[in-house]
Amino acid sequence: MAEYSTVLNLELNPVRSKLCNLCGLYLNQFPVLDKSKNPNVFWVGLSAVQFDEDQITRQPLASDTRSGALIEAIENLLIDKISFYKTNLVKCLPLKEGKIRYPLEHEMEKCFPNLEIELNFFQPDIVFLLGKQVATFVLKKKGITNITLSDEFKYSSILINNITFIPIHHPSYIQVYKQSKKDLYIESIQKMCMNILNINHISYSIIDHLYSL
Numbered sequence: 001m002a003e004y005s006t007v008l009n010l011e012l013n014p015v016r017s018k019l020c021n022l023c024g025l026y027l028n029q030f031p032v033l034d035k036s037k038n039p040n041v042f043w044v045g046l047s048a049v050q051f052d053e054d055q056i057t058r059q060p061l062a063s064d065t066r067s068g069a070l071i072e073a074i075e076n077l078l079i080d081k082i083s084f085y086k087t088n089l090v091k092c093l094p095l096k097e098g099k100i101r102y103p104l105e106h107e108m109e110k111c112f113p114n115l116e117i118e119l120n121f122f123q124p125d126i127v128f129l130l131g132k133q134v135a136t137f138v139l140k141k142k143g144i145t146n147i148t149l150s151d152e153f154k155y156s157s158i159l160i161n162n163i164t165f166i167p168i169h170h171p172s173y174i175q176v177y178k179q180s181k182k183d184l185y186i187e188s189i190q191k192m193c194m195n196i197l198n199i200n201h202i203s204y205s206i207i208d209h210l211y212s213l
Contacts, residue, residue, distance in 0.1 A: 022110040023092070025103075031091035032058045039085035040197060042127040043071055044115065045170075046134050047090035047103045061086040067130070070171035070182070074189050081199055087118055089134050108137050119163065126196055127163055128189070131170030139165060153181070153188035157196070164196055 020026050029048060043061055051058050063072040068086075075084050090103040090111045103111075115138070119127070129135035135147045142160050147167050149155070158165045169178070174185050193199070 020092075023107055025090065025092035025094055025107060025111075028095045029093035032060060033091075034059050034086045036083055036085040039083040039122055040125045041082055041084045041193060042119070042122070042124045043084065043086045043130060044127060044134055044138065045086070045088045045130045047088050048093045050093055050095075050100060059086060060088050060091075066175045067171040070175055070186075074186050078190060078193060078199075082193055082197060085118075085122065085124065087115065089115060089137065102133070112137075112141060124163060126193060127165045129165060129167045131173065132167070134170075135167030139167065153185050155188065155192065157192070166192065 020031075029050065031048065032051075045061050045067065048060065049062075049065055061068040061071055063069055071084075071086070075082075090107055091114055092111075094101050094103045094107060129138055132147060132149060135149075136145075139145070139147060139158065142158075142165070144158055144160075144165075149167060149169055153169070155166050155168050168189065169185065174182055178185065
């Protein structure tokens with residue numbers, strides 16, 4: 001398999017990417033890509049966070065962020081059975097007067113083809129769309145509207161071209177507003193992964209951990 005960074009042509013030299021030239025956000029910060037290969041599961045966030053100049057580890061939804069820490073907690077019990085990949089709908093950093101802002105509609109439009117390239121390149125089994133803004137935008141592109149998120153984390157899945165798309169609450173929302181239900185959120189997503197990927201065996205240590213959360 002070819003190196004992914006050369007396929008997407010963003011991480012190494014975004015200035016030379018025709019897709020990046022549609023949007024000037026790369027001037028704020030170059031996009032970063034996950035290094036995972038052959039992933040079963042995608043996590044799709046909204047946009048990049050700001051990295052320090054001396055920060056060595058740079059990847060979307062990194063574990064040292066609030067969202068990334070919760071994603072890591074979900075992955076930890078499945079990592080020996082499932083390969084994960086983290087990305088954002090908008091690969092670069094939206095700023096306003098030096099402060100991070102939400103990406104604009106036209107910025108999501110311009111960067112969406114990059115996500116399509118990632119999906120076509122990796123062909124994951126599951127794509128978790130993090131938060132209603134991401135889910136609404138991506139699924140509207142697929143002809144799906146009226147997105148709802150279950151308060152009990154009983155999420156709906158949508159099969160499109162052999163990929164299962166699942167809108168879920170954004171991890172940062174859970175960390176801030178639903179801390180008391182974080183274990184239910186984690187367990188719900190882990191079970192969806194196992195069911196969709198037909199993982200029938202799970203060790204007793206994992207089961208014990210789930211019920212001790």
